[in-house]
Amino acid sequence: MLSSKELQRYSRQIMLPQVGEDGQEKLASARIMIVGLGGLGSPAALYLAAAGIGELHLVDGDHVDLSNLQRQVLYKTNHQSKSKALVAAQQLAAANPTIRVYPHSQMANESWLREHVKQVDLVLDCTDNLDIRHTINRVCYAARRPVVMASVQGFSGQLISFDFSAGKGPCYACLFPPQQQVEVQNCSTAGVIGPALGVVGSMQALEAIKYLMGMSVSSLSTLHLIETETFALQTLQLRAHDSCAVCSA
Ligand SMILES: [Zn+2]
Numbered sequence: 001m002l003s004s005k006e007l008q009r010y011s012r013q014i015m016l017p018q019v020g021e022d023g024q025e026k027l028a029s030a031r032i033m034i035v036g037l038g039g040l041g042s043p044a045a046l047y048l049a050a051a052g053i054g055e056l057h058l059v060d061g062d063h064v065d066l067s068n069l070q071r072q073v074l075y076k077t078n079h080q081s082k083s084k085a086l087v088a089a090q091q092l093a094a095a096n097p098t099i100r101v102y103p104h105s106q107m108a109n110e111s112w113l114r115e116h117v118k119q120v121d122l123v124l125d126c127t128d129n130l131d132i133r134h135t136i137n138r139v140c141y142a143a144r145r146p147v148v149m150a151s152v153q154g155f156s157g158q159l160i161s162f163d164f165s166a167g168k169g170p171c172y173a174c175l176f177p178p179q180q181q182v183e184v185q186n187c188s189t190a191g192v193i194g195p196a197l198g199v200v201g202s203m204q205a206l207e208a209i210k211y212l213m214g215m216s217v218s219s220l221s222t223l224h225l226i227e228t229e230t231f232a233l234q235t236l237q238l239r240a241h242d243s244c245a246v247c248s249a
Contacts, residue, residue, distance in 0.1 A: 002028070006098065010052050023213040024052060030212045031055040031120040035108045035136060037062075037084045039071040039197030040150055040204060041126035046074065047205035049092040053212075055100045056092065057120060060084040061107035071194035108132055113139040122211060124204050125149040130176075137172035138246055140164055148207045148219070150200045153190050157200035157226040160238070161207050161219040169240035169247025170221050178245070196228040 002010075002024060013019045030053050034041050037060040049056060064072075064079045064087060072084075079087045085103035092101045106112065108127075117123060117139050125136045125147055133149065140147040141164045148161045149172060162171055203219075203226075211217050218224070225234040242248055 006052070009096075009098070013051065018215060019213065026213050027052050027209065028054045030122070031057070032122050032124060032208060033057040033059060033117065033120040034124045034126055035059045035113075035132070036126035036128070037072075037074065037088045038068065038126065038128065039192065039194065040152065040201035041088075041124070042072045042074040043198045043201035044124055044126055044205045044208075045088060045092055046095065047202055048208060049096045049099055049101070051205070051209055052096065053099060053208075055102070055120075057102045057104060057116065058085045058088050058092075059104045059106070059108050060088070061105060071192060071197050073194075073198070108136070110135050110139065114142070117145055118143045120145065122208055123147045124208060126201065126204065133172060134178050137162075141169075141171050141246055146211055148204045148211075150204050152192055152196050152200050155193050155196050155227065155229040157196055157203075157224075157228065159200055159203050159207070159219050159224040159226065160222065161211070161217055163211070163217070163220055169244060170238045171240075171244065171247040173246040174241035174244045175223065175238055177241070193228070196226075199228055200226060 010024050014021055014024050032048060032053050034045050037058055062084050063081050064075045064084055066080055074088045074091050083105045085105040089101045089103035123140055123145055125133055127133060144164045144167055146163045150159045207217050207219050221238045223236040240247055
């Protein structure tokens, strides 16, 4: 049952036919892990906290740097050199003290993820590193947890989600087989415009909310290429790859 304060706090989304009190209760009982608290993780975490996701696990081993503030909107100038996970948890608790927020000040690795992913209902991959993205893909597949992945370079974003609850592909390795990886640049080497991260990180939060409420999720097994310079959007339906090392084994 939602309290009168909760009914008031979430009234503008509860009045939506897609949400209602039932949907709000689903969000309140949901547990989400956000891996990476940078340009994507910042808006995603802020919106998920504000929307009343019951439990948020925030994973990042980095500290706030002056060069992060152009796009990582969770952090203020006085947070420089502090732990991103700890600052993010404080900011989200201030935004919504009715939810539970758990900071994990460490870089996600396979063994840590294997232990913790099974304790949540959904994972947001907000990292900018291909190795860890493949690790998240493998762990979520093994744990049968849905994952919403995104990345942004320059003005261009990518978004795709996988629902592994049935123990079936496709998966991220079907899309980009690890052995075919070329050297890919990330934000620190390629440059990125802040609001594009705001757009795509907010889309990740949206997809998570839709999934948790049982709505249809547009990016499920469908790569979305979002060009924020022109607002062009391309979609590419993904099929499971017969020789995928992760999901066809
Ligand atoms: Zn696969």
